Amino acid sequence: MKRFHVHVSVKDLTQSIGFYSKLFGADPSVIKQDYAKWMLEDPRINFAISQRGHAVGLNHLGFQVDSEPELKELREQVALADIAALEQTGAACCYAKSDKYWVEDPQGIAWETFHSLGSIPVFGEDEAEQVADSACCVPLAQQPMDKPAAACCVPNEKPAASKATACCG
Structure with a gap:
């Protein structure tokens, strides 16, 4: 089953945790110094916020799936539609x-x-000394292309251009 991800x-993380906890009628399931996440069932959503020095606002959207076969099915759907995609296996991001x-x-x-494989004790591979300059969880269009790509969250590189569309190239 899919779960929508925002x-x-x-x-201000503390202020935002207070606001979203009241809005959702629930406390976050994960709280870290720079991150919080709600795993809501109604609506079924993985809603995450972070305070990591990036532009305030929408960072990225997505779908969380419960199994590797579901991930493969959605990936094949994208491939059949000739939408360029960038794959990451075993990525360390957002404490997972x-x-x-x-x-x-x-x-x-x-x-x-x-598809989450488990939790980890750190935000990702962009540890403390790199946090301010990290590309982690920053939409592709907002990332400085002269900085190295972090393995965490939205990668620096764009997906390879597809044959049928230039939307992702």
Whole structure:
């Protein structure tokens, strides 16, 4: 079963946790110094916020799936539609290890489709000394192309251009 995923970059994490907890009528299932996540059942959504020095607002959207076969099915759907995708296996991101792939819509919004393999004790591979400069969880269009790609969240590189469309190239 799929779960819709939204990740928002926020200015003040504590204030935002208070707001979204009241809005959702539930406390976050994960709270870290720079991140919080709600795994809601109604509506079925993985809603995450982070305060990591990036532009405030929508960071990326996506779908979380419950199994590797579901991930493969959605990836094949994207491939059949000739939508360029960037795959990441065993990515360390947002306090979780996941297999995932990324696409970019015509507006430049990054979409992540992922299957979580387990939790990890750190945000990702962009540890403390790199946090301010990290490309982690930043939409592709907003990332500085002169910085190295982090393995965490939205990658620096764009998906390879597809044959049928230039929307992601």
